[in-house]
Amino acid sequence: MIFTLLAAVPTTVAWSPKVAAVMIACNVLAIAFGKLSIEVPDAPPATPAPSMFGGFGIPAVIATTCFGHILGAGAILGLSSLGAL
Numbered sequence: 001m002i003f004t005l006l007a008a009v010p011t012t013v014a015w016s017p018k019v020a021a022v023m024i025a026c027n028v029l030a031i032a033f034g035k036l037s038i039e040v041p042d043a044p045p046a047t048p049a050p051s052m053f054g055g056f057g058i059p060a061v062i063a064t065t066c067f068g069h070i071l072g073a074g075a076i077l078g079l080s081s082l083g084a085l
Contacts, residue, residue, distance in 0.1 A: 013080035022075050022085070027068030034064035 013019060013023045035041065035054060042050070053061055079085045 011080075013076060013085050015079045016085070018085050019076055022079065023069070023072040025077055026072035027065060030068030030071055033058060038063070039047070 031054070035058075038056075038060050041054075041060045042057050043059050045058050047053045047056065047058055048062060050056070052068065056064070
């Protein structure tokens with residue numbers, strides 16, 4: 001039983017510039033969404049260069065990039081299963 005479960009591994013796509021472009025686009029989308037929806041984007045602690053991070057504090061940077069990576073992983077797996085990547 002456990003060996004059957006371990007053998008059920010989904011196929012993943014190898015890294016390519018297309019995969020990187022999808023991940024970057026998803027992170028940019030998540031950061032834009034966070035910029036519009038986070039109530040206190042400059043919550044402390046502050047980033048070393050706030051202007052470089054769009055005025056975000058460290059919690060907002062971590063939150064938006066985590067969300068972007070979740071979106072990106074889903075988009076990459078979905079697009080690869082459709083054969084688009």
